[in-house]
Amino acid sequence: MSLSHLLSRRAFLVQGALAGVSANAVAPAPSPQTPAAQTPTPQAPTEVQPSTPPATRILADWLVSSPQDAVPDNVRKEAVRSIVNWVGVTVGGSGQQAVVRALATLQPYTGTSSAHLFGRSETLDPLRAAFITGISSHVLDYDDTHLETIIHPAGPVASALFSLAQTRPVSGADLLHAFILGTEIECRLGKVIYPSHYDMGWHITGTCGVFGAAAACGRILGLNAQQMRWALGIAATEAAGLKIMFGSMCKSLNIGRAAENGLLAALLAANNFTSSDESIEGHDGYIFAASRQHDYARLVDGLGQHYEIALNTYKPFACGIVIHPVIDGVLQLRNQHHLKAPEIRSIAIRANPLVLELTGKKTPTTGLEAKFSVFHSAAVALLRGFAGEKEYTDEAARDPQVIALRERVTVAVDPIVQTDEAYITITTTDGQTFTKHVEHAVGSVQNPLSDKDLSFKFTQLATGILPPAQIEELLTFAWNLPEQHNAGDLPRLGALA
Missing domain, CATH: 3.30.1330.120 (2-methylcitrate dehydratase PrpD)
Structure with a gap:
């Protein structure tokens, strides 16, 4: 590609597309009894084969044991870019009517107000904060995208994590690792059930995002393997979101609910609230119920060897x-x-x-x-x-x-x-x-936005909502998240006084 073409593409991007714009783990409880298997009906669209891997158990074991040093530098780098983009769009969406109306509805009923909201002065309890933050992150439809599944990975996972991080000390490195693990579960599950799941009318970011949020928050809470299996199971029975809501406020509500429900799943599991140990792969489990065609192996093959967040992309258009x-x-x-x-x-x-x-x-x-x-x-x-x-x-x-x-x-x-x-x-x-x-749209994996582009997008979205000095401080903190001692400071820095 010629230099002139590269320069024209960059000018197009900047001048056009972006213009205007941890509690300790509790002791394990005895495993619940496994319910008797049900005989599938002849009309069942899919079957669980005897060779189906015990995915819920495999994922839970990996989530509680995966070390930070096993994650390649390029994966951590892309995770930071994902967080930077997520903060920008969350601040940018903070004044939208979906956020305003949801806040007005919830505030009379919210519990202890300890969690800050990006771009706003109100505080909520962590569960409601996750909900509102999830809406704010997605309402502009300007967020990140895992193109293979059309999942927007950061919204549910980061919204839950940063709400939880305001309740306990969590280092930036620990939160980033939990974010990587959560988005991995979210996107891998999406790869198993896409496109059948999407074609059936489900909003895949809402339905898969709850698993990512539960997994990430469970890691921060220090769940043991049994509790993590329960957290994934609770998430499975909470998963929801419909495509017919696109074009209405309920599209972003799906992401808010995924964040809130994922955090709730992890908190319940930490208190030994039980679920099925085969919630993902079992007959009448999530994958069986949520798709007509699927490949269970895509959920567990190569786990920990490659990471889906490395393929994340960022929208130049809203x-x-x-x-x-x-x-x-x-x-x-x-x-x-x-x-x-x-x-x-x-x-x-x-x-x-x-x-x-x-x-x-x-x-x-x-x-x-x-x-x-x-x-x-x-x-x-x-x-x-x-x-x-x-x-x-x-x-x-x-x-x-x-x-x-x-x-x-x-x-x-x-x-x-x-x-x-x-x-x-x-x-x-x-x-x-x-x-x-x-051939490949600007913002795709093959034609990605640069760090400079993401910073410009962030600044444009936050301008008019936060003062310039606060924008700069917030952006610097986000880019340096792995070195931060307290990740919970990020939403506090992004809130209005």
């Missing part, structure tokens, strides 16, 4: 991840050929089927709906030259110019096209045609 290749291509064509909205006859897109499945809203009327409209996204990107948070407000969704242009956007789906790929053809009113093939 919308559904599957639209990003389209926005990338539209912006490149706009900037390269100086295209203006009035001269556009059509914008034709060829993309992965998930684009229409997840973001096929043709006439969004709110900012939340617009985040799941490929039609809006293509139009607003060409019209305004970027796709930050201001392009996904109610005002932007109802802008007559955006509405007029999105009516000229068409989308054809092709299963051969990858999820981070798109083909864009723009035709002008005088018959000129411009095409762009985006």
